[in-house]
Amino acid sequence: MTATRYLYVTRHGEATPDESALTDAGRAQARALGRRLREKPLSVIHHGPLPRAAETARLIHEQLDGGELRSSQEAGDYLPYVPKREELPAESADRYLSWMAQFPAAEREDGPGLAERALAAFTGPVEGDEDRHELVVTHNFLAGWLVRHALDAPDWRWLGLAHANAGLTVIRYAPDRPAHLLCYNDTRHLSAELRWTGLPAELHI
Secondary structure, rough: EEEEEEEEEEEEOOOOOOOEEOOOOHHHHHHHHHHHHHOOOOEEEEEOOHHHHHHHHHHHOOOOOOOOEEEEEHHOOOOOOOOOOOHHOOOOOOHHHHHHOOHHHHHHHHHHHHHHHHHHHOOOOOEEOOOEEEEEEEEEEHHHHHHHHHOOHHHHHHHOOOOOOOOEEEEEEEOOOOOOEEEEEEOOOOOHHOOOOOHHHHHHH
């Protein structure tokens, strides 16, 4: 027997330039998201091991009545998929490939394996007869990868899916149905001055 999984996905709050901690704005973003999720029956908060994700998860958790905090390499910051040139649109292939080439070889090699493990850990219906609500506090790349997977888009299409700091995405995985993207990058829990950080100005709407 399987039941429905509700997967809540967020990018960490705004980080300091050295990425060692959250800024004041980042902490405010995390607390605001925690307040928004207070009424949701979250059983676990998965978070990446880097400080900006771990701190975001802790601040969200402080606003909730329960739920386990669980550090996860699969929720970390990595390139989930490195496409071949022929997979990409001709007009943007050079730009994407040169951008990905700047990442260390180990990250480009290890990321796809972590991404597949993330899909196994975080997606699909759950065993049992009770619905499950889970939160993943992660980074921009994995948020895009999970949305791409939910939409059954080509593997390379995680590129171009941008997620604001503390924006909220929710995906529903019901038995015998395709994944349902309930909301994407929703920032309504954030005040105007806290929205759209983490994205270049041309993506602010």
